[in-house]
Amino acid sequence: xxxxxxxxxxxxxxxxxxxxxxxxxxxxxxxxxxxxxxxxxxxxxxxxxxxxxxxxxxxxxxxxxxxxxxxxxxxxxxxxxxxxxxxxxxxxxxxxxxxxxxxxxxxxxxxxxxxxxxxxxxxxxxxxxxxxxxxxxxxxxxxxxxxxxxxxxxxxxxxxxxxx
Numbered sequence: 001x002x003x004x005x006x007x008x009x010x011x012x013x014x015x016x017x018x019x020x021x022x023x024x025x026x027x028x029x030x031x032x033x034x035x036x037x038x039x040x041x042x043x044x045x046x047x048x049x050x051x052x053x054x055x056x057x058x059x060x061x062x063x064x065x066x067x068x069x070x071x072x073x074x075x076x077x078x079x080x081x082x083x084x085x086x087x088x089x090x091x092x093x094x095x096x097x098x099x100x101x102x103x104x105x106x107x108x109x110x111x112x113x114x115x116x117x118x119x120x121x122x123x124x125x126x127x128x129x130x131x132x133x134x135x136x137x138x139x140x141x142x143x144x145x146x147x148x149x150x151x152x153x154x155x156x157x158x159x160x161x162x163x164x
Contacts, residue, residue: 002138004091004151005046005100008108009062010034010131022080026061033131033159038066040162046135049096054079059102079103084111094143114148120156131159
């Protein structure tokens with residue numbers, strides 16, 4: 001059994017002119033959302049064995065604010081605004097059981113749609129808003145066996161579900 005926590009970065013700050021997309025940090029709402037999502041992950045006992053994170057500032061900051069303890073983190077440019085095929089390839093190379101992937105849209109939303117057996121019953125699933133988090137379980141023994149439509153959705157949650 002393998003499990004994936006697929007998370008889109010929290011809400012970013014667009015107020016600083018001259019900041020490149022890659023350098024853009026989180027805004028106040030994004031900070032609050034990332035902290036709340038980290039609290040939910042810990043409460044739900046979803047502490048990843050491996051973290052794969054885009055090397056963009058907003059994904060790094062989202063990951064830091066989750067406050068998770070993990071054994072290994074890989075920051076990679078390959079997850080920066082990439083397509084779901086690249087994201088799936090990276091996932092197939094993993095060896096740990098519970099992997100957290102922190103990335104961007106549209107890749108996160110597209111990968112989520114490709115991997116689920118059926119979509120979660122949540123009005124925001126197709127939109128996959130900032131800090132949306134999907135937890136999928138796969139009945140596979142190795143990530144190399146990952147295939148489209150093989151993920152059972154255990155949870156789908158967005159910050160609005162946790163905060164007011």
